[in-house]
Every structure is written in structure tokens, then in C-alpha cells.
Amino acid sequence: MARVLLKNVTKKFEDVIAVNKLNLEIKDGEFMVLLGPSGCGKSTTLRMIAGLETPTEGEIWIGEQIVNEIDPTKRNTAMVFQSYALYPHMTVFGNIEFPLRMSNVPKQERIKKVKEVAEFLGIAELLNRKPSELSGGQQQRVALARALVREPQVFLLDEPLSNLDAKIRTQMRFELKKLLSYDLGITTIYVTHDQVEAMTMADRIAVMNKGQLQQVGTPDEIFYKPSNTFVATFVGSPPMNLIEGDVLKDEKGVFFDSGHFILELPGDVDAEGKVILGFRPQHTEVSIEAREGFVKGKLLGIEKLGVESYGHLVYEDLELIIKLPENIRPSMGEIYWRPRHDRMYIFDGKARNLIYG
């Protein structure tokens, strides 16, 4: 097991910068999730750690060693691919045994290890089957077993759950987390575009966009202290509402003017001029009667998600989503709302970085 350190890592594909000056440390035994939309450079980062891509600039450390020049066959990292990449011509046993065979482990020991890891992952009865005879979830386990069997220093997973159906995905999420973090305590880097996976599994999340690292932090930090508007809208569902406007100060207090309505801000807000106000749909107060400090809104539609329902409000070109209390019914055309003061965010109007919240 080992920590992984990326120092100023850049990867260019001809003119495209896939990863731009990335600095990131994954601690020994940590479960790190690289989160971002497709094309943000997260998979490229993973592939550079594995050695399948060579960084254009910068250093990659695994343990106490710079691995830039070390061939992927010798890095002792294991990777689970999105398609699982099982060898179709080998049995499950052959697949799991393969990395051991390649590193010349004696036969008796190979058999012992394969059986152990298969037992551990609950696939012992599948050892004689071919990958094509397995379900998606079983293939997934075989891929995991193949990666685990040689006890790698670093465990890399590239969207491993995205080919599974929703039910198995939820189940595998917990199993993977339990296995890698609690049972084995192995250094894991997990790439996904699914924020739910990131939030539920990660010790820390690194959010990336367009090759740039946006924020690194625990799931709580990412959710409650997003460092900019990208992180704020990418994590959380439905996404955070962002409203452009101006901060106004007078003797009565601090206010936010969106052009459509005016909201009172907490007294300690220290910002001026153009800003972006952010609040999550869940962090609002809603009333069916007019109240002091509440904004009137016309419900355009209601999205029902079982227990929760979300109302869509429109102010000309501005659309907002707020969570509705259970007693608000679709027939009610108008509601009054305001964001909760303790969960308000203010971002810089230009740089879009967090300045309050």
C-alpha cells in the first residue's frame, strides 16, 4: 500500500490539454474519488497513474518512488475497467490467475490465492465458467478479483459501476466501499461522473472540470462548502440555484437585488457589486401565504419524486427549483419562498469563486 502524489501533472493530446497542472495527494489507504463530467480529464489522470498514458509534464509518485519512467507492467497498480476487460478466452479461474502467472508465482500458490480471493468475493462456484456465461455483476466481481489477487499497492477503478443496472449498482457501491476501505484499507482511486457514487463512497472527492482541479475535500466539504459555482452545481441534485445580481447595503441591512426580486442577506455578508447568489433547492423556506422577507413566485410545474417534490419557478429568463413541503399541492399556482440564511452562498460575479457561505 502506498500514497500517490501528483505534482504539476499535465497531459496534452496534440493541441488539447486533457489535464492541466494537477496537484493532488492521495493518502495511504484513502478512498479518493475523481469526479467530473465526461472529458474533464479524470480518466486520463487515472490512466497516467496506471502508466497507460505518459504525462507531458510533472511527476507522479507512488510510495517513495517517481513512476513516470516505470512501465505499467512493473508499477503494481491494478485497474478495473468500465467494460471489465475480462479475457474472454479464459475461464474465471484463468482470468484471476493471469496476473500471478505473469509474475511467475508458483502454481500451488496461484491456486491457493485464486481460491482465497474467489471465496472472499463470493464467486468460488463460478471458477470454471467463461466470462460470457456470467451476469454483469458477476463479471464485475471477477474483474475485482483479478485486480485484488496480486495485492496491488494502488487500486484504480474507472467508472466500474456504470455498466450495471440501478439495483445492482446501489448494492455494489456499498460492497466496494466496504471491501476496499474497511476490509482491505487499500489506497483506491475511483473515477466516476456520478455524484451519488462519489458522495457515498469517497473519503475525499477531487472535482475536476476541463482538465483543472476544482476542489478537493470530504463529501461534506464538497457539498456544504463548494469552492466555486461549478462544484456547487455539479454536486447535489437538483443542482444549486444560481442567481446573478447586486449586493446592496443600507442602514436596514444587506440585500440582494436580482432584478426580479430583492432578498435579505445575512448581516455578516461582506461583498459588494456584482455577485452570484447560490442556494440549494432543499435549503429554502416555503409558505402559501405572503410573509415578511418572502418572495412571491409562480409555480410553472411540479416534479414529484416520491417523498420529495420540487417546484419550478420562473422569473422571465431566470428559472429556479425549490423543494416543496408535502402540504403544497400542484393546484396552488402561487407560493412564497426564501433561501435559508444559514445555507446561502455568495460567489464572486466574475471569478465565480465562493466569497461567502
Add this chain to the structure above:
Amino acid sequence: MTPKEKERLIKRIWIVITYVVLIGFALVYLMPFIRSLVASFMTWAQASQYPPKWIPSPFTLENYEKLFRLELFPKWVRNTALYSGIIVAGNILFSSMAGYAFARLRFPGRDVIFSALLSLLMIPMFVTLVPNYIIIYKLGLIDNILGLSLLGLVNVSSIFLMRQYFMSLSNEIFEAARLDGCGPIKSFFYIALPLAKPALGAVAVYQFLGSWNAFIGPLIFLRTPEHFTLPVGLSFAFQRAMWTEYTPIIAGSLVASAPTILLFLILNKYLIRGIVITGGKG
């Protein structure tokens, strides 16, 4: 008639038309074969009549007897088998290695070399016949099955077929193998080769057919009757100064084509897959 019935009727008519056309073409292609089969049981006098006769009378096995009376016939079969065996083995080995390199490895000039190789397909064999002859002659391998085989050990179309096949395999499998500790050579033997069985089957069948029936090459590079292959041997045995005795040649050709027909019946799915592989992904 309801529109549905009408549609069904039109569909049925189309199927009938399709089959009529297909059967027509099949007959056109089969006709020479049927003619050969019938003629092999005729005397030369009857077979050469015009308009052609379709029923052997008298029915004779004389042509086959002549064939099996030939002392060198078994030798020729063995020579042909040896030649085909070497060609098939050589192509499987070398074209899979070359195809793998072109599909999976990155090296400077790869694509240029590959295009150059492909352009060789445009050059007719007669252009290279004389230089090849000189090379084999200088090597002292004229009139030697091994010398002849040397020319066909690897073939551009086999390389192309293998390359296309290797390119169609998922990249992730090779990446996984790399992380599991396979360098390029190990992943060739452990991953690429076992997965390439269908393509290798296609290469083997094509090369077997080509070399078993080869005529021009063996005719030019082999000299003594003991070293002939079957197609050359047959025409040698029954060619007289003024005329050729065709019926024994026909009988011989039928005997000679038996293995290829058998092979086709057993392996035709590989043949078709070979066509699909080369024609599919590009």
C-alpha cells in the same frame, strides 16, 4: 385483399424471385463442375463431341484407372500437401505477428510501412516472377518445394486480414493485460493469438485453397516430375506433343479438389467470417 395480405404476398414474390436468381447463378457456377464430373466417366472420344453429351456411354472408369496407374501420383499428392502445409503454417505465424504489430504496437513509420505493404497488392505476380526466380535460383532452391514455399510464406492479404481483426479487439483487454504484467510479446501469445482463432482459421483456409490449387508458381519453380505438385503433375502426365488427353486430367482434378471441397464443407463458416472481418471494420 387486406393491405397486410398484400404486403405478405409481395414479400413472398420477392423471395421467389431472389431464389430463382440465386439458383440460376448457382447453376451457372456449378455447370463446369457437373460437366467435369460427368466427363470424368466418359471416353475422350465421347467427351470431345459437339453438341456435348451429358450421359456417359459407355460408362468408364478408365480415366481414374489411368490416374492411379501413374507412379508419381502419390508423390505429387504428398508434395502438394507439404507445400500447402508450409504455406499455411508460415502465413499463420508471420501474418499474425505482422498484423499484431501493425494493429497494436506503436513504432515510427508504422502507417507508412503498412500502406507500402498494401500497395503491393496492386502489383501482378508476373511482374515479380523473374526477380523471384533469380533470387530462388541464386539460393540454389530451384526445383525444390522449400524454395517454392519461401515465396508464399507470408502474404499481404493475410497480414491485412489479421491486422483488421486485431484492431477490432477491445483496447481495454490489452490494457488490462499490460497492467497484469504482460509486455507486448506476452500479450501477443497469451491474449491476441488465442482470441484470433476465427481470423487464423480464415487465413488458413484461404491459404490452403490457394496453395493446393497453385499452378503457375510450381510450374515455373519446379523442374523434375518427382518434385511436381498435383496440378502441374497432372497436366504434365497427360499432355502429349500434339494434343492433350483431357479426361484423365479432369478425373485427376476432381480427385485433387476433393480435400478442398471437404475443407470448405467443414470450415465454410470461417471463410465467410474471413470475408466479414476484412470487409467490416476499416
